[in-house]
Structures are given as structure tokens and as C-alpha cells.
Amino acid sequence: MHASSLSEPVVTDREALQEFIDILWEYTPTIERDVARLKNHPTEHAVVGNLFRTLHNIKGDAALCRVEVAVAIVHPMESVLVRVRNGDLPFTNAIAEATLLTIDRLELAVERLSSEQTLAGLQLQLLIEGLEKLAAATPSELDACVADLIEAVTGKRPVTVAVKAPAAQRKPGDASRSQTADDLLFFLTLANQFEMRSPRFAGRTMRILRLALETNQMAGNPIDPVQLEAAIYMHDVGMMFLPESVWLRASALTPAEQRIMRAHPEYAAGLLSRMESWAAAAAMVAQHHETPFGKGYPGALTGEQICPGAKVLAIVDAFEAVMLKHTERGRKRSLLRAIAEVNACDQQFAPEWIEPFNQVIRRAAESR
Structure with missing residues (x-):
């Protein structure tokens, strides 16, 4: 040009x-x-x-x-x-x-x-x-x-741009890192396939991933970021094993349909658990609909029985769902409404993760 x-x-x-x-x-x-x-x-x-x-x-x-x-x-x-x-x-x-x-x-x-x-x-x-x-x-x-x-x-020259070039020879662990990257790419492909089933899902995986990784980072990275990334990609893939008439509808589900929907975490977690090195991600996926007071599914777990990755995933997944709900209803200021709604559910989410999540959202809102 x-x-x-x-x-x-x-x-x-x-x-x-x-x-x-x-x-x-x-x-x-x-x-x-x-x-x-x-x-x-x-x-x-x-x-x-x-x-x-x-x-x-x-x-x-x-x-x-x-x-x-x-x-x-x-x-x-x-x-x-x-x-x-x-x-x-x-x-x-x-x-x-x-x-x-x-x-x-x-x-x-x-x-x-x-x-x-x-x-x-x-x-x-x-x-x-x-x-x-x-x-x-x-x-x-x-x-x-x-x-x-x-x-x-x-207009400013960097003091230095440090080079981290690949080693001339293969080092121990390179093969496992390559396998991890291949697995993550496979998981992302499945997530993209899930998103393609409905225009309502477009871009949700990357939004949830960003929120989850930043929330984890805000708390000092107590959760393995790679395992968390895999869990984000896979957490809803189990939906594709269910009848589309159930999980693609926007209206309220019947009690029977709700029971069908509750099977989806175990499908995706089962796939992860059968792959080498993804046990932690499998646990996050299996537990991401559990709640601290035992009202969740599929295991009605409580408190410390729920792994930290599942607790973070539960918050960011719910936030995305609330944002989508407000957007579809045509409401303004959906970000503020979503924050308020998530924070109001004090028995649904782990309290120790709400503050790091809020800090991430506040920082995002300020940058906008």
C-alpha cells in the first residue's frame, strides 16, 4: 500500500x-x-x-x-x-x-x-x-x-532483546514437550468443533481460557497452567456425546433433559483420563460443576474435595454463560451485570477464587 x-x-x-x-x-x-x-x-x-x-x-x-x-x-x-x-x-x-x-x-x-x-x-x-x-x-x-x-x-530502542534459540541438539524432555503441544492442539481442535455447532458459542473457548489463566496467575499460579488449559478446551466437549436437541436449545430444560446434560463432564473427563499425563485436567473437567456445599454434580463433592482447577473453571464458565445471557437479552452493561451475578452466588463458587477473578475482571474493565 x-x-x-x-x-x-x-x-x-x-x-x-x-x-x-x-x-x-x-x-x-x-x-x-x-x-x-x-x-x-x-x-x-x-x-x-x-x-x-x-x-x-x-x-x-x-x-x-x-x-x-x-x-x-x-x-x-x-x-x-x-x-x-x-x-x-x-x-x-x-x-x-x-x-x-x-x-x-x-x-x-x-x-x-x-x-x-x-x-x-x-x-x-x-x-x-x-x-x-x-x-x-x-x-x-x-x-x-x-x-x-x-x-x-x-521511538524507544529496547535495551536488549534476549535470544532464546533452540538448542543444537535434542535434550531430554523435548519429546514429552512435543507430545504435550500435540495433545493441546488436538484438544483445541475438539473445542473448535464444539464451538462450530452454534454461532452462540463463537469465541467462548478463548475468552474462558484467558480469564482462567489470568485468574490463576493473579493467585500466584497454584494450578498447573498447562493442565488448566487442557481442561478449558475439553470441559464442554462431552456435550457432543449428548443429543443436540438437548444442549443446543436456548430455552429451559425439562428435569429429564437436565439429567442427560449432567453426564457431559464425565464423557470428556473419561477421554482425558485415558491419555497419558492428563489426569489433573481430567479431574478439573469431571468436577467443574461441583459446588463447595455439595449441591453440584456428578459427585456432590464439597470444599477441599474439589480440585482448585475445577473451582476456577466453574467461575469463568459461569461468567461466560451470564455474559451470553445478558447479550442475547439485549441488555446494556452486560459486563457489570455478569460480575454482580457471579459474586452474588456465594454458595456456588469457591470464595478463595472469587477475589483473584474479580481483580482480573477489574483490570480488564479498566483497560477497556
Whole structure:
């Protein structure tokens, strides 16, 4: 795109632009999660592939929605990840920073377009030029390229961008980490299949995942984040073993249908328990409808009998359900209503997890 088109792009379809913004909002947590994982485990090729596909989907959706500036921003970053996926470049902290900077500028750009503001000052031309140089760089040039890119776009040069390149030789544990990544990708695929059964479910997995991981982090990460992630992906997959006439309906269920619905945690937990290394996630899935005072299902467990991961999952899953309810009823300020409703259910949720969850929600509300 010409420089003038980057600073003053013409919006030909505002409805399509809003559709793209909604899509991008759903994709962003996935990108942040994959980048964070790759910073710690840069050789997990399945995660690299997932990150590439997410960016590729964003570019495709931008093209369909005719948001050309988004296509121009994402394309060179996609080219960088092609080289990482092909093994020509290692995934380093430098590439992680470039990816996050790209998504940050993309979000700012479309938000300004939505509010009919100019994009001047976002330095999009310099961003694209820097990413194109990065896509052509050698491994030894990565740090310098990203430092130049960050300085050009933000006006501040990073002190250092530490490299965490993959080891030259395979180390003990690499195989197990690769298997974990493959399993998580499989679980995410199942979650996506569940979401595709109804437009009401679109994006719910990533919203719940983000809330759960941030709540756990707010409390000091007492729950294994990987096991929690697996549980988030799988917790409702058992629904697909039930008649669709029961779990896809929005109206109230009969007592008989409620009994059918109560079987879904055990189906998904049974699948996880039969796979090596996922026992903790299986327990979270099996117990996520239990309540501290023994009124839940399927085991009527109480207090400490319920694992912490299940307690967190119960809160974030209920929050998502309440948000959906208020949105479908056309109510305004659904976020505040959902917070109030979850906090009012003092016997349904573990009190020790309500405050970390509230802190995460308050921080999200303030950032908005």
C-alpha cells in the first residue's frame, strides 16, 4: 500500500470493518497464549504452526472484510513465521516481540478506523518496512532487526532483546514437550468443533481460557497452567456425546433433559483420563460443576474435595454463560451485570477464587 493509504485508508464498508474487529478480538488471546508458550519452548513446532495459521486466518478475514490496511500489516509478519515454521529461523524472544508489536498496532489501527480517526502517528509504513527486513534477515541479524523495528515504530530502542534459540541438539524432555503441544492442539481442535455447532458459542473457548489463566496467575499460579488449559478446551466437549436437541436449545430444560446434560463432564473427563499425563485436567473437567456445599454434580463433592482447577473453571464458565445471557437479552452493561451475578452466588463458587477473578475482571474493565 502507498504511504498515504496507510495513514488515511478509506473504509468502504463499516459493517464489514466491525465484523473484522470482532474477529480480531477473538484471535488475539490465542496469539498471546502461543507467543508466551513459544518464548519458553521455542521448538514446539505444533505451536508455531498454530500461530502461523492464526495470523493467516486474520489476513484472510481482513481481505474478506476489505480491511486492506490489516492485510498490509499482517502479511510481512506472516512471512517471518513461514521461515520459522520451515526451520530457516529460530523462534526467539525477538520474533515474539515483533509478533506482539504487530498485533498491538493492528488493534490500534482498526480501532481508530472504527472511530473515524487518522492512522497517522502509528508508524505503520515503518512497521511494515521493518517486518519485511525481518522476513529477509539471517538468524544472527534477528536481534538488531527487531531493535531497529521497535525504535522506528515506538521511538524507544529496547535495551536488549534476549535470544532464546533452540538448542543444537535434542535434550531430554523435548519429546514429552512435543507430545504435550500435540495433545493441546488436538484438544483445541475438539473445542473448535464444539464451538462450530452454534454461532452462540463463537469465541467462548478463548475468552474462558484467558480469564482462567489470568485468574490463576493473579493467585500466584497454584494450578498447573498447562493442565488448566487442557481442561478449558475439553470441559464442554462431552456435550457432543449428548443429543443436540438437548444442549443446543436456548430455552429451559425439562428435569429429564437436565439429567442427560449432567453426564457431559464425565464423557470428556473419561477421554482425558485415558491419555497419558492428563489426569489433573481430567479431574478439573469431571468436577467443574461441583459446588463447595455439595449441591453440584456428578459427585456432590464439597470444599477441599474439589480440585482448585475445577473451582476456577466453574467461575469463568459461569461468567461466560451470564455474559451470553445478558447479550442475547439485549441488555446494556452486560459486563457489570455478569460480575454482580457471579459474586452474588456465594454458595456456588469457591470464595478463595472469587477475589483473584474479580481483580482480573477489574483490570480488564479498566483497560477497556
